[in-house]
Amino acid sequence: MRAEPLALKAxxxxxxxxxxxxxxxxxxxxxxxxxxxxxxxxxxxxxxxxAQKLMRERTQLEEQVGALSSLERELEDALTxxxxxxxxxxxxxxxxxxxxxxxxxxxxxxxQTEALFSGEADANDTYIEVHSGAGGTESQDWARMxxxxxxxxxxxxxxxxxxIEETPGEEAGIKSGTLLVKGHNAHGWAKxxxxxxxxVRISPFDSNARRHTSFASVxxxxxxxxxxxxxxxxxxxxxxxxRSSGAGGQHVNTTDSAIRITHIPTGIVVACQAERSQHKxxxxxxxxxxxxxxxxxxxxxxxxxxxxxxxxxxxGWGHQIRSYVLQPYQLVKDLRSGFTSGTPSDxxxxxxxxxxxxxxxxxxxxxPETVEDVE
Numbered sequence: 001m002r003a004e005p006l007a008l009k010a011x012x013x014x015x016x017x018x019x020x021x022x023x024x025x026x027x028x029x030x031x032x033x034x035x036x037x038x039x040x041x042x043x044x045x046x047x048x049x050x051a052q053k054l055m056r057e058r059t060q061l062e063e064q065v066g067a068l069s070s071l072e073r074e075l076e077d078a079l080t081x082x083x084x085x086x087x088x089x090x091x092x093x094x095x096x097x098x099x100x101x102x103x104x105x106x107x108x109x110x111x112q113t114e115a116l117f118s119g120e121a122d123a124n125d126t127y128i129e130v131h132s133g134a135g136g137t138e139s140q141d142w143a144r145m146x147x148x149x150x151x152x153x154x155x156x157x158x159x160x161x162x163x164i165e166e167t168p169g170e171e172a173g174i175k176s177g178t179l180l181v182k183g184h185n186a187h188g189w190a191k192x193x194x195x196x197x198x199x200v201r202i203s204p205f206d207s208n209a210r211r212h213t214s215f216a217s218v219x220x221x222x223x224x225x226x227x228x229x230x231x232x233x234x235x236x237x238x239x240x241x242x243r244s245s246g247a248g249g250q251h252v253n254t255t256d257s258a259i260r261i262t263h264i265p266t267g268i269v270v271a272c273q274a275e276r277s278q279h280k281x282x283x284x285x286x287x288x289x290x291x292x293x294x295x296x297x298x299x300x301x302x303x304x305x306x307x308x309x310x311x312x313x314x315x316g317w318g319h320q321i322r323s324y325v326l327q328p329y330q331l332v333k334d335l336r337s338g339f340t341s342g343t344p345s346d347x348x349x350x351x352x353x354x355x356x357x358x359x360x361x362x363x364x365x366x367x368p369e370t371v372e373d374v375e
Contacts, residue, residue: 001079001082001083001086002086004098005079005082005097005098005101008098008101008102008105009075009079009101011105012071012075012101012104012105012108013075015105015108015109015111015112016068016071016072016075016108018112018361019068019071019108019111019112019115020068022115022118022364023064023065023068023115025065025068028061028064028065029065031061032058032061032062032065035054035057035058035061036058038054039054039055039058067111068111071104071107071108071111074100074104074107075101075104077100078097078100078101078104079097079101080097081093081094081096081097081100082094082097082098082101083097084097085097112361113357115364116188116357116360116361116364117185117188117189118364119187119188119191119298120298121187121222121294121295121298122185122187122188122191122222123184123185123187123188124186124187124222124223124224125180125181125182125183125186125187125222125223126180126181126186126187126190126191126220126221126222126223127164127178127179127180127181127220127221127222127223127288127291127292128150128178128179128181128190128193128218128219128220129176129177129178129179129218129219129220129221130143130146130147130150130174130176130177130178130216130217130218131143131175131176131216131217131218131219132169132173132174132175132176132216133196133214133215133216133217134215135212135214135215136169136170136171137169137170137171137172137173137205138203138205138212138214139173139214139215139216140169140170140171140172140173140174140175141169141172141173141204141205141214142173142197142199142214142215142216143169143173143174143175143176143177143216144169144172144173144174144177145173145199145348146197146216146218147166147174147177147179148348149347149348149349149350149352150179150181150190150193150218150350150352151163151179151350152349152350153190153350153351153352153353154179154181154183154186154350155350156350156351157183157186157189158183159181159182159183159186160181160182160183161179161180161181161182162179162180162182162274163177163178163179163274164178164179164180164272164273164274164284164288165177165178165258165271165272165273165274166178166273167271171205172205176271178270178271178272178288180223182223187220187221187222187223188360189353189356190220190356191220191222191360192220192321192336192356192359192360192363193218193220193321193352193356194218194219194220194321195217195218195320195321195322196215196216196217196218196320196321197215197216197217197218197320197321197322197323197324198213198214198215198320198322198323198324199213199214199215199216199323199324199326200212200213200323200324200325200326200327201214201325201326201327202326202327211327211328215320220295221291221292221294221295222291222294222295222298223287223291224287224290224291224294230290230291230293230294232263232286232289232290232293236263236264236265237261237262237263237264237289238261238262238264239259239260239261239262239282240259240260240261240262241256241257241258241259241260241278242256242258242260243256243257243258244257244258244273256278257273257275257276257277257278257281258271258272258273258278258281259271259272259273259278259281259282259284259285260285261285261286261288261289263289263292263293266293266296268289268292268293268296270285270288270289270292271285272284272285272288320335321334321335321336321359322334322335322355323335324344324347324348325344326344330342330343330344331344332344332347332355334355334358334359336359336362336363337355337358337359337361337362338358339354339355339358339359341354341355
């Protein structure tokens with residue numbers, strides 16, 4: 001077989017192998033058989049909500065298992081065409097087989113991207129919080145750069161981006177800021193961005209033009225919709241009101257309309273100053289708190305289910321996940337997946353998809369796959 005179809009065959013087999021690992025085909029087929037038996041039980045619809053949930057799971061598994069089997073059959077048929085064309089010297093048949101392989105590879109890679117967004121809340125909207133680290137103006141300016149980066153990333157996806165809270169720094173930048181990003185799979189895309197981001201550059205605030213290292217923390221958590229129930233006891237919370245901060249001018253609030261809620265048992269703090277109305281800010285802050293508590297529960301469940309894997313990785317709050325070097329060379333490197341970019345200016349302008357896909361693949365497939373494996 002010639003070099004091109006061999007290379008396509010290898011890429012397709014790699015994609016199918018990763019999909020099989022993610023789906024766990026044997027376990028999925030056993031679960032599907034169990035669901036098929038339960039679906040035939042006449043008493044199933046005595047509880048319509050449970051029945052609908054079962055049928056949704058059944059349909060999803062049927063589609064996933066069926067799609068994988070279809071890819072494998074199509075691969076075999078395409079390879080047969082290529083081999084037949086080569087054996088008989090039929091260039092048209094061989095070309096048809098190669099085109100079929102290209103189509104199958106495209107389908108397989110699309111399936112891999114879809115598989116990255118299989119988490120419970122991946123389809124939801126998401127909050128992205130940015131907090132400056134120690135270091136005053138340097139880290140506050142870095143936090144502002146990250147805040148803009150995520151806003152630009154949302155714009156590139158045609159997501160709707162809202163500023164929920166933004167606390168300016170003393171001289172430049174921001175101490176903290178929260179974005180609400182609305183769009184399908186917004187949380188699925190952004191969820192691996194939580195952690196500490198490190199910047200190395202020649203400081204624009206240093207008259208001696210020395211190189212500085214700055215840190216800022218990012219926290220990503222999903223918006224909780226009506227399908228998800230999260231109970232919060234008001235007695236467990238402290239609510240503070242304060243005057244919204246801004247750049248000045250006629251639109252700065254002159255009343256204490258901003259809201260900060262502290263959940264005492266967990267220490268989680270959320271704040272909102274997006275609206276002039278204290279009532280609206282309070283409602284948004286409660287929604288943010290419910291979302292943070294739900295994200296915490298998801299994280300605990302994931303840690304429990306992946307104790308061995310979790311012990312080998314540094315993903316989550318308090319851990320450095322990515323370095324952005326502007327001086328003495330140009331490089332952005334994700335420390336989990338190993339993915340790199342030599343154009344930090346593009347990354348800081350919102351070109352984050354390759355980094356997000358690589359870290360999602362690393363989390364889901366558990367190996368060192370790069371973004372090329374999942375595109």
